Amino acid sequence: MENILLHPDPATVFADPAMAMYFKPLLTVLGETPVHLLTREGLIVKNEPDYRFAENYCFGFGMEAGKYRLLVPSK
Numbered sequence: 042m043e044n045i046l047l048h049p050d051p052a053t054v055f056a057d058p059a060m061a062m063y064f065k066p067l068l069t070v071l072g073e074t075p076v077h078l079l080t081r082e083g084l085i086v087k088n089e090p091d092y093r094f095a096e097n098y099c100f101g102f103g104m105e106a107g108k109y110r111l112l113v114p115s116k
Contacts, residue, residue: 048067049069049077054079054108054109055109056105063082065080065081065082066078067079074104075107079109
């Protein structure tokens with residue numbers, strides 16, 4: 042269990058710490074490539090405007106220097 046970090050600091054999980062408003066890090070499995078387990082709070086809102094990190098704007102995550110960055114559609 043020494044390679045599992047519970048409730049890590051969002052600054053160690055996200056390339057953009059502002060993502061912590063929408064995604065909550067639950068744990069990190071430490072290793073050559075860290076793996077972060079996340080959760081989201083709240084309900085899915087239909088007809089939500091397109092704003093950063095909104096449910097209808099989330100397409101997954103990419104790994105960058107051991108931190109997650111949000112993948113968003115190009116406009």
